Amino acid sequence: xxxxxxxxQLQLLKKAKEGDEEAKNExxxxxxxxxxxxxxxxSNRGYEPExxxxxxxxxxxxxxxxxxxxxxxxxxxxxxxxxxGEIKRFIRDNSPVKMARSLRDLTIKIQSAxxxxxxxxxxxxxxxxxxxxxxxxxxxxVMGLEAIQPIVSLNDVAYQEDGAPIYYIDKxxxxxxxxxxxxxxxxxxxxxxxxxxxxxxxxxxRYFKEKSQTEVAKVLGITQVQVSRLEKKILTKIKNMLTQ
DNA sequence: TGTATTATCGTAACCCTAGG
DNA sequence: CCTAGGGTTACGATAATACA
Numbered sequence: 001x002x003x004x005x006x007x008x009q010l011q012l013l014k015k016a017k018e019g020d021e022e023a024k025n026e027x028x029x030x031x032x033x034x035x036x037x038x039x040x041x042x043s044n045r046g047y048e049p050e051x052x053x054x055x056x057x058x059x060x061x062x063x064x065x066x067x068x069x070x071x072x073x074x075x076x077x078x079x080x081x082x083x084x085g086e087i088k089r090f091i092r093d094n095s096p097v098k099m100a101r102s103l104r105d106l107t108i109k110i111q112s113a114x115x116x117x118x119x120x121x122x123x124x125x126x127x128x129x130x131x132x133x134x135x136x137x138x139x140x141x142v143m144g145l146e147a148i149q150p151i152v153s154l155n156d157v158a159y160q161e162d163g164a165p166i167y168y169i170d171k172x173x174x175x176x177x178x179x180x181x182x183x184x185x186x187x188x189x190x191x192x193x194x195x196x197x198x199x200x201x202x203x204x205x206r207y208f209k210e211k212s213q214t215e216v217a218k219v220l221g222i223t224q225v226q227v228s229r230l231e232k233k234i235l236t237k238i239k240n241m242l243t244q
Numbered sequence: 245t246g247t248a249t250t251a252t253c254g255t256a257a258c259c260c261t262a263g264g
Numbered sequence: 265c266c267t268a269g270g271g272t273t274a275c276g277a278t279a280a281t282a283c284a
Contacts, residue, residue, distance in 0.1 A: 212278060223246065228279060
């Protein structure tokens with residue numbers, strides 16, 4: 001969070017887009033935090049954070065140029081995938097071929113093992129199970145999984161609590177193909193990450209696990225009425241986050 | 245806040261009819 | 265005659281609200 005109000009930032013962004021260099025610089029400065037937050041996600045890949053930061057900043061600049069107010073989402077919602085795209089492109093282009101190759105082999109193995117186990121167990125296999133199935137140490141499985149769906153995860157917690165991922169956002173490689181669909185997905189993800197634990201649980205159980213209010217109430221140890229009221233509150237909250 | 249009630253929605257069950 | 269499909273109804277489950 002920056003000190004500047006979001007309304008002020010919007011003004012700044014408008015000016016920047018109109019070619020006001022000073023405004024642009026100031027806006028960039030205010031949003032470098034975004035770049036860092038993305039860089040952190042890629043910290044375990046053996047690249048210099050400084051270097052990734054440079055690359056990420058390019059993504060930020062591109063985002064400023066291409067951001068369209070009619071998207072009706074917050075700037076960060078749009079910028080983050082853009083930054084990620086830039087960094088991923090860089091990593092892809094810079095990865096030694098053989099590394100990429102062995103990693104690709106691994107991901108292929110993981111994919112098929114995953115499908116097999118999914119069928120056998122009737123649920124998402126754990127990392128340990130995948131590891132045993134393929135005969136590769138868990139750390140490498142993690143790496144392989146990362147490669148399959150690297151990504152954002154602004155709300156890791158939301159995933160952990162339930163095991164199975166809710167959805168994946170990939171195809172972020174190309175900043176050009178901006179389907180409003182995934183913009184929305186990211187927006188929702190971000191909004192979700194800003195809810196507190198109880199609120200997030202309710203939304204996950206209700207909308208991703210498709211439980212009834214009564215079921216949710218039982219799980220969380222509250223009444224159906226509570227769930228109904230909280231749900232209503234949360235939904236308007238999210239709506240506000242997405243459009244503000 | 246919780247209980248009791250009402251409103252809403254999906255769907256199973258039934259009937260009817262047109263077309264094979 | 266059979267049957268696919270369309271329309272109607274009734275019912276149960278779920279969610280929202282009224283009230284204490």
